[in-house]
Amino acid sequence: MKLSIKRMLRLVSLGSLGIAATLYAIYQLSQSATRPETADPQYIQMLILTLIGLGILLCTTLWQIVSLIRHLRQRHVGARLSLSFALRMLFASLIPVSIVGAFAWLFLSYDLGKTFNSRVTVALEDALQLTRTSITLRARQAVDQTRSLANIMINMSYTDLVSEIEPMRRNANAIELAVFDHQGNLVAFTHQNLAVMTIAPPSTSALLRISQEQEYFEFATDEDGNYIIRVLSDINKLGRDPYYLQVTFAMPEEFNSLANSVSENYQQYRSYSYLQPHITTSLLLVLGLILALTVLTALWLSSIFGDQMTRPVRQLIRATRKVTSGDFSTTVTDMPNNDLGTLGNHFNIMLLTLRDAEAMNNRTQDQLTEQNNFLGTILDNLTSGVLTFDWQSRLQLANQAAAAILSNPLKAHIGRRPQTEPEKALDSFDELMCALAEAFNQSPGNWHQEVTLSRFADRKTLICRGSRLPGQNSRQRGGQIIVFEDVTEFQHNQRNAAWEEVARRLAHEIKNPLTPIRLQGERLQRKLGDKLSEPNDQRILQRATHTIISQVDAMQQLVSDFSQFAKPVELRRQKIDLNALLREIAELYSDADLTLDLQPDLPIITADPIQLRQVMLNLTKNAQEAGGDSPIAIQWRTRQAQNQIVVSVEDDGPGFPDLSKDPFEPYVTNKSKGTGLGLAIVKKIISEHHGSIQAGPSKQLNGAKISFSLPL
Amino acid sequence: MKALPLIVLLSLCRALFAESLIREGRCWQENNLWLADLRTSIFLGQDPIDALKSGIMLYFNYTIVFEPQDQWFGDKKTIQHELRLRYNHITQAYIVENPITLREQSFPTIEGALATIGQLRSLPLIDQALLSPDERYTIAIRLNLAEDKLPVSLRLTALFSSEWEISSDWWNCPIHL
Numbered sequence: 001m002k003l004s005i006k007r008m009l010r011l012v013s014l015g016s017l018g019i020a021a022t023l024y025a026i027y028q029l030s031q032s033a034t035r036p037e038t039a040d041p042q043y044i045q046m047l048i049l050t051l052i053g054l055g056i057l058l059c060t061t062l063w064q065i066v067s068l069i070r071h072l073r074q075r076h077v078g079a080r081l082s083l084s085f086a087l088r089m090l091f092a093s094l095i096p097v098s099i100v101g102a103f104a105w106l107f108l109s110y111d112l113g114k115t116f117n118s119r120v121t122v123a124l125e126d127a128l129q130l131t132r133t134s135i136t137l138r139a140r141q142a143v144d145q146t147r148s149l150a151n152i153m154i155n156m157s158y159t160d161l162v163s164e165i166e167p168m169r170r171n172a173n174a175i176e177l178a179v180f181d182h183q184g185n186l187v188a189f190t191h192q193n194l195a196v197m198t199i200a201p202p203s204t205s206a207l208l209r210i211s212q213e214q215e216y217f218e219f220a221t222d223e224d225g226n227y228i229i230r231v232l233s234d235i236n237k238l239g240r241d242p243y244y245l246q247v248t249f250a251m252p253e254e255f256n257s258l259a260n261s262v263s264e265n266y267q268q269y270r271s272y273s274y275l276q277p278h279i280t281t282s283l284l285l286v287l288g289l290i291l292a293l294t295v296l297t298a299l300w301l302s303s304i305f306g307d308q309m310t311r312p313v314r315q316l317i318r319a320t321r322k323v324t325s326g327d328f329s330t331t332v333t334d335m336p337n338n339d340l341g342t343l344g345n346h347f348n349i350m351l352l353t354l355r356d357a358e359a360m361n362n363r364t365q366d367q368l369t370e371q372n373n374f375l376g377t378i379l380d381n382l383t384s385g386v387l388t389f390d391w392q393s394r395l396q397l398a399n400q401a402a403a404a405i406l407s408n409p410l411k412a413h414i415g416r417r418p419q420t421e422p423e424k425a426l427d428s429f430d431e432l433m434c435a436l437a438e439a440f441n442q443s444p445g446n447w448h449q450e451v452t453l454s455r456f457a458d459r460k461t462l463i464c465r466g467s468r469l470p471g472q473n474s475r476q477r478g479g480q481i482i483v484f485e486d487v488t489e490f491q492h493n494q495r496n497a498a499w500e501e502v503a504r505r506l507a508h509e510i511k512n513p514l515t516p517i518r519l520q521g522e523r524l525q526r527k528l529g530d531k532l533s534e535p536n537d538q539r540i541l542q543r544a545t546h547t548i549i550s551q552v553d554a555m556q557q558l559v560s561d562f563s564q565f566a567k568p569v570e571l572r573r574q575k576i577d578l579n580a581l582l583r584e585i586a587e588l589y590s591d592a593d594l595t596l597d598l599q600p601d602l603p604i605i606t607a608d609p610i611q612l613r614q615v616m617l618n619l620t621k622n623a624q625e626a627g628g629d630s631p632i633a634i635q636w637r638t639r640q641a642q643n644q645i646v647v648s649v650e651d652d653g654p655g656f657p658d659l660s661k662d663p664f665e666p667y668v669t670n671k672s673k674g675t676g677l678g679l680a681i682v683k684k685i686i687s688e689h690h691g692s693i694q695a696g697p698s699k700q701l702n703g704a705k706i707s708f709s710l711p712l
Numbered sequence: 713m714k715a716l717p718l719i720v721l722l723s724l725c726r727a728l729f730a731e732s733l734i735r736e737g738r739c740w741q742e743n744n745l746w747l748a749d750l751r752t753s754i755f756l757g758q759d760p761i762d763a764l765k766s767g768i769m770l771y772f773n774y775t776i777v778f779e780p781q782d783q784w785f786g787d788k789k790t791i792q793h794e795l796r797l798r799y800n801h802i803t804q805a806y807i808v809e810n811p812i813t814l815r816e817q818s819f820p821t822i823e824g825a826l827a828t829i830g831q832l833r834s835l836p837l838i839d840q841a842l843l844s845p846d847e848r849y850t851i852a853i854r855l856n857l858a859e860d861k862l863p864v865s866l867r868l869t870a871l872f873s874s875e876w877e878i879s880s881d882w883w884n885c886p887i888h889l
Binding site for chain 1: 766815863869
């Protein structure tokens with residue numbers, strides 16, 4: 001700011017100096033121009049001073065303009081406004097200056113002499129001619145007088161000439177009489193002024209003319225400025241070289257006065273006529289210099305005023321820019337005492353208001369942030385999945401538990417409406433929302449629904465609850481919140497506990513009578529087999545006892561399975577190489593279409609190898625039996641994932657037809673034979689190892705896939 | 713300083729368009745007085761002649777400089793000798809005036825008047841007593857038309873017209889005391 005003021009002072013000083021110098025010089029020039037016939041020794045100096053002053057003003061103005069253009073290019077705040085203001089001021093001043101200048105130029109260029117001086121010209125020319133005519137008449141008399149005197153002198157001797165020349169002069173009323181020989185030497189002379197001691201001889205041209213025409217006269221002025229007639233005539237001495245008589249006559253005093261007046265006026269008139277175009281040029285030059293000074297001053301003042309007048313506006317623009325960027329600390333100061341000052345005061349008041357509002361907003365934001373963080377923390381620590389939707393049913397928020405339960409990060413669904421057509425579902429979120437579509441879209445209040453997901457990830461059973469959120473838009477339409485929990489394990493454990501109780505009771509109630517029944521059957525066969533004579537009777541007995549024994553064996557097997565399922569698994573843990581164990585078990589299936597996809601360098605785990613062998617046998621058997629008589633391709637795969645090892649068994653069989661029922665639940669089977677306890681026992685063993693097991697479709701073999709994970 | 717190029721340019725123009733030429737000259741000492749004879753040819757263009765015949769007086773100026781040859785420490789002396797030329801419309805003659813002697817000479821032709829102006833005979837220059845006996849001097853004489861005595865309205869035309877640039881070269885005459 002200080003620099004700007006210093007620069008401005010320098011510019012103002014320089015410009016003022018230029019204007020002052022130019023004004024002084026133009027004033028002097030204009031004074032000289034009003035006295036066009038006089039000489040002014042300072043004219044050129046004033047002209048140079050004017051040019052120097054204009055040069056200073058021009059440089060100052062150019063400096064200001066260049067500075068303004070540089071500010072424009074650098075996109076300084078308010079530069080365009082300053083330029084606009086300066087241009088308007090310039091136009092506002094130039095237009096009247098141009099009009100005045102143009103008309104002044106027109107008037108100065110007009111030749112007044114042509115209109116008013118024509119008659120004066122004629123009159124002066126006539127007066128001059130009249131004067132000359134009167135002189136000529138007088139000159140004729142003088143020539144005649146001189147001729148007479150020359151004729152008298154023809155017969156005079158030198159002595160007579162010397163003695164008679166003065167009386168002859170007086171008689172002729174001449175100023176002087178002089179006789180020269182043919183070489184121009186003075187022979188005799190007389191002059192009315194006795195102090196005159198000599199007389200200049202006639203000029204060569206005069207002598208030449210007298211030799212041709214015998215007489216010559218000239219009209220001239222004497223050294224006092226009086227008009228005289230000088231006549232030259234030859235004195236022709238017969239047979240001798242000629243002598244010349246020169247007689248000078250004075251014009252009458254009245255004539256001198258009139259002739260001087262005519263001459264002086266005519267000379268002034270001719271001078272003025274001659275100088276008039278030059279006077280016009282001089283005046284036009286002064287006018288041009290004045291116009292140049294005016295234009296440059298207008299340009300200079302426009303740029304100065306443009307810069308100064310827009311300073312408060314520039315300050316306001318800068319402050320406003322800071323406000324738009326969020327800085328409310330810059331107030332405007334040093335405003336002028338006018339409307340702009342009032343505007344600046346209002347701006348400062350507005351800034352204070354905005355500052356208070358910003359502080360309040362910040363406090364509110366902080367509170368909201370705290371609440372959001374609090375809510376976020378709660379949501380992130382919930383084991384239930386939470387999904388919120390806006391009033392247009394677009395997903396707004398999903399907590400970490402929701403992503404974990406649905407095995408989907410859900411980021412791709414944020415801000416989008418959920419899928420409602422099952423055939424277009426692409427992931428577990430779509431599957432969930434398709435299942436909830438009816439309740440989600442149509443239920444006006446709270447609702448709850450159990451959903452089992454199985455298409456895109458592991459089978460899971462979810463308990464979902466939905467509620468409407470408060471109004472979010474102008475129509476008070478609110479969104480919804482869905483809270484869901486994964487109850488798969490819970491349901492499984494509940495049912496498993498019930499089944500274990502049933503199995504325990506069955507084993508206890510049925511196992512005891514089976515052995516006596518089988519023994520009695522064998523006794524009947526042994527005691528009565530030989531005593532029946534009829535072969536037909538023997539055959540019937542044989543078939544009946546065989547049926548009893550085989551069914552009892554089957555029931556014993558069933559009871560054994562139930563007993564195994566019901567009793568707790570006793571693990572004998574030891575460190576094992578899982579890949580090695582699987583390769584050993586796979587040798588049992590050398591005839592089957594079994595492939596191994598084992599990740600090398602699996603870490604050693606602590607587990608019961610016998611129980612794991614049971615698991616793999618049950619799963620492989622389950623896969624083989626799923627295909628019926630058709631050969632089944634089976635693949636075992638191991639992978640390490642974070643802190644666990646995942647083992648999967650996949651086949652290319654028909655897969656699970658209905659995963660809505662838990663396949664690990666007892667008696668859930670699609671096979672014609674079997675107890676349906678194989679997968680239930682597998683799950684129990686895996687659970688005892690603190691692992692997890694899931695059933696689902698195989699994407700690689702397009703059949704069924706059962707995978708279990710064991711912790712490291 | 714900014715006017716310096718303009719002044720240099722004007723001086724250059726003067727040198728280029730000099731319209732007078734000093735044909736011959738002589739300086740000598742007589743009775744402790746330095747005298748000079750000079751014959752200068754003066755050529756007037758049509759514009760100055762028109763101005764003259766319109767009644768405008770022309771001032772011819774002889775500038776006579778006594779310049780010590782040691783220019784750094786010497787005392788330079790300058791004197792002016794002016795002659796005026798005008799036209800009388802009644803007598804239709806050109807009149808040469810000497811403002812010192814008030815003598816007027818009338819000439820029917822401009823050539824006669826210019827020849828008289830260009831002819832200096834036994835012009836007394838300076839008394840020898842006014843010159844330092846220890847210095848060696850050079851008398852430099854130049855004839856020019858005094859533009860600063862032209863009417864103001866003619867100055868602008870004279871400034872940019874070569875016809876008004878009437879000035880001779882310097883004629884130098886070294887003198888020995």
